[in-house]
Amino acid sequence: MAISEADVRRVALLARLEVTDEEARSLAEHFGKILEHFHRLQELELSEVDPFSLEGPGTPWRSDEAKPWGGRDEILSEAPRREGDFFVVPRIVEEE
Amino acid sequence: MPLSFTPVIGLEIHVQLATVSKLFCSCSTDYIGQKPNTNVCPVCLGLPGTLPVLNGRAVEFATKTALALNCRVRNRTRFHRKNYFYPDLPKAYQISQYDLPLAVGGYVELTEADGSKRRIGIQRLHLEEDTGKLVHIASDGRLSGALYSLVDYNRAGIPLMEIVSAPDITSPAQAKEYVARLRQLVRYLGVSDGDMESGSLRVDANISVKVSDGRWGKKSEIKNMNSLRAIERALEYEIERQSSMLARGEEVEQETRHWDDAAGVTRSSRSKEEAHDYRYFPEPDLLPLVLEEGFLEEIAESMPELPWEVFKRFEEVYGIEPEDAALLSERRDVAAYFEACVKAGASPDKAANWIKTELFRVMNECKCSADDFPVRPEALTELLRKVEQGDLSATAAKDVFGLMAGQGLRLDEAIKAAGVSVGKVSGGALKDIIDEVLRENAEVIEDIKSGRDKKGKKVKFLQGLVMRRTKGQADPQEVSELLDESLNN
Numbered sequence: 001m002a003i004s005e006a007d008v009r010r011v012a013l014l015a016r017l018e019v020t021d022e023e024a025r026s027l028a029e030h031f032g033k034i035l036e037h038f039h040r041l042q043e044l045e046l047s048e049v050d051p052f053s054l055e056g057p058g059t060p061w062r063s064d065e066a067k068p069w070g071g072r073d074e075i076l077s078e079a080p081r082r083e084g085d086f087f088v089v090p091r092i093v094e095e096e
Numbered sequence: 097m098p099l100s101f102t103p104v105i106g107l108e109i110h111v112q113l114a115t116v117s118k119l120f121c122s123c124s125t126d127y128i129g130q131k132p133n134t135n136v137c138p139v140c141l142g143l144p145g146t147l148p149v150l151n152g153r154a155v156e157f158a159t160k161t162a163l164a165l166n167c168r169v170r171n172r173t174r175f176h177r178k179n180y181f182y183p184d185l186p187k188a189y190q191i192s193q194y195d196l197p198l199a200v201g202g203y204v205e206l207t208e209a210d211g212s213k214r215r216i217g218i219q220r221l222h223l224e225e226d227t228g229k230l231v232h233i234a235s236d237g238r239l240s241g242a243l244y245s246l247v248d249y250n251r252a253g254i255p256l257m258e259i260v261s262a263p264d265i266t267s268p269a270q271a272k273e274y275v276a277r278l279r280q281l282v283r284y285l286g287v288s289d290g291d292m293e294s295g296s297l298r299v300d301a302n303i304s305v306k307v308s309d310g311r312w313g314k315k316s317e318i319k320n321m322n323s324l325r326a327i328e329r330a331l332e333y334e335i336e337r338q339s340s341m342l343a344r345g346e347e348v349e350q351e352t353r354h355w356d357d358a359a360g361v362t363r364s365s366r367s368k369e370e371a372h373d374y375r376y377f378p379e380p381d382l383l384p385l386v387l388e389e390g391f392l393e394e395i396a397e398s399m400p401e402l403p404w405e406v407f408k409r410f411e412e413v414y415g416i417e418p419e420d421a422a423l424l425s426e427r428r429d430v431a432a433y434f435e436a437c438v439k440a441g442a443s444p445d446k447a448a449n450w451i452k453t454e455l456f457r458v459m460n461e462c463k464c465s466a467d468d469f470p471v472r473p474e475a476l477t478e479l480l481r482k483v484e485q486g487d488l489s490a491t492a493a494k495d496v497f498g499l500m501a502g503q504g505l506r507l508d509e510a511i512k513a514a515g516v517s518v519g520k521v522s523g524g525a526l527k528d529i530i531d532e533v534l535r536e537n538a539e540v541i542e543d544i545k546s547g548r549d550k551k552g553k554k555v556k557f558l559q560g561l562v563m564r565r566t567k568g569q570a571d572p573q574e575v576s577e578l579l580d581e582s583l584n585n
C-alpha cells in the first residue's frame with residue numbers, strides 16, 4: 001500500500017509532530033513497509049482466533065510502593081512550551 | 097387532570113483509591129499541594145516504549161468495595177483503551193474497563209425518612225486511571241476565551257474506581273443519601289478518603305423526567321457537583337427545569353450540563369465527551385485481569401464490620417435511638433470510640449450523648465480523628481462516672497473535658513486545673529444548699545420518711561441535686577452525712 005508524503009504530513013499534523021521534507025520522504029517509505037507487513041498478516045486464517053482471549057495467564061501485579069522518578073526536569077525542558085512547572089498546551093476550552 | 101412528573105436518576109461516582117502509588121506506575125499518589133509535574137514518569141506521561149504494570153492493591157480495594165456493595169466480582173476481566181484526544185491524558189487514551197468490568201450487579205440499601213428501606217442497584221464497578229489537571233489561562237482571567245492551558249500530570253494515573261448505579265433513584269434527597277452511604281463505606285473500608293471537596297470522590301448524575309401522560313424527556317448528564325448539598329440542589333434545579341419544559345410541550349435535549357454552585361443553576365456545556373467517539377478496544381499492553389483462587393475469600397475475610405451493620409447493632413444491642421446510632425456509626429473511628437466507652441463501663445446513652453455533643457465539638461475544632469483524640473475512651477468513661485456519682489456537675493465536667501482535650505491533661509490534673517476542688521463547698525455553706533434542695537423536694541422527703549425508698553435511690557437523687565448545685569465542689573462523703581442528718585431531723 002503506497003503512502004504519500006501528504007499522508008505523512010496529515011498524520012504528523014494530527015499527532016502534533018513537526019517533520020522536515022526529508023523526514024516526510026523517508027517516513028512515507030517506512031510506513032509503506034510497515035503496512036505491507038501487516039498486509040501479509042491478512043493472509044493468515046484467524047477467523048477462529050479470539051485476539052483478546054481471557055484465557056491464559058493474567059497480567060502481573062505490582063506491590064503498592066511509591067518510587068520517585070528522577071527525570072521530570074529533563075522532560076519539562078523538552079516540552080515545546082512550558083510555564084514554570086507546567087506543560088503549556090494550546091487553548092482547549094471551547095467557546096460557550 | 098394535571099400532569100405529574102417523576103424524576104429518574106442514576107449516578108456515576110469516581111472514587112480515588114487510597115493507594116500510595118499510581119495504577120500502572122510507581123509514581124506517588126500524594127499530589128495535593130505538590131509542585132506540578134512532580135509525580136510523573138515515562139509511563140504516566142505516555143512516553144513511547146513504556147508498559148503499564150498493574151498495582152495489586154488497587155484491585156484489592158476495588159474488590160473489597162464491590163463485595164461490600166453485594167456485587168458479583170468476576171475472576172477474569174480485562175482493561176480497555178478509551179481513546180480521546182485531550183491534553184489531560186498524555187497517552188491520548190485512558191486505560192479503563194468496558195465490556196467486562198471487575199464487578200456487576202450489586203446494591204446499596206437506603207433508609208428513607210419514614211424508616212422504610214429502599215435498594216438502589218449498582219450496575220457496575222470498574223477500575224480506571226485518573227486524568228491530569230488543566231488550568232486555563234485567559235487574558236482576562238475567565239475560562240471562556242482562554243489563551244492557552246497549563247497541564248499538571250501529578251494526578252494522571254491515580255487509580256479510580258467507577259461505581260455506576262442503576263437509574264433507581266427517584267429524588268434529590270435519595271441521591272444525596274446514596275452518595276453519603278457510599279462515601280461512608282469507602283471511608284470505613286479505608287479504600288479512599290472520600291473527600292468531595294478535594295475531588296477524591298466525584299459525582300456525575302444522569303437525570304431525566306417521566307411525565308404522567310407517557311412522555312419521557314431525554315437525560316441530562318450533570319457534572320461539577322462538589323458536595324452533598326450541591327448534588328441535592330443541582331438535581332432539584334434540574335427536575336424543575338426539565339419538568340417545566342415538558343409541561344410546556346417542549347422537548348428536553350440530551351446534553352451535558354455543569355452545575356454552577358454560586359449561581360444555583362445548571363448550564364449547558366459542550367464537553368469533550370460529546371465531541372468524541374471513544375473507539376474502545378482491548379488494551380494490548382495488559383493481559384487479562386485475573387483474580388487468583390482464594391483472592392475473593394481473602395478479601396471477604398478482611399472485611400470490617402460495615403457501617404450499616406454497625407448502625408443496626410448500636411440500635412439493637414445498645415438500644416440507641418436511630419438518629420444517634422446514625423451519628424455514632426457515621427465514622428468508623430467514632431463508632432470504635434463509642435464502643436470502647438461502653439466496654440469500659442459507660443452507659444450507652446450517656447456515652448452517646450457526650451460523644452455527639454462534646455467530643456464532636458472538639459473534634460470539629462481540631463479536625464482530628466477519634467482514634468488519636470487526646471481523651472481516651474477509658475478517661476471519658478471515668479469522667480462520666482464522676483458526673484453520675486455527683487462528684488462533678490455536668491458543667492464542670494465539660495470544662496474538665498475541654499482541658500483534657502485541649503491541653504492533654506489527665507483527669508485528676510484537669511479537675512484541679514478547672515478549679516473544681518472537691519470539698520471547697522462544705523460546712524455551713526453546704527448545709528445551706530442542702531436545706532434549699534430539701535425545701536424544693538418536699539415530696540421526695542415524704543417518700544423517704546415513709547420508708548418507700550427501700551433501695552436508697554431517692555437519697556441518691558437528692559445527693560445528686562446537692563452536688564450539682566455545688567458545681568461538684570463538695571465532698572460526696574460530707575454531702576451524704578449532712579443530708580442524712582437533715583433527713584433524720
Ligand SMILES: [Zn+2]
Pocket residue numbers: 118121122123135136137138139140141253
Ligand atoms: Zn508515573
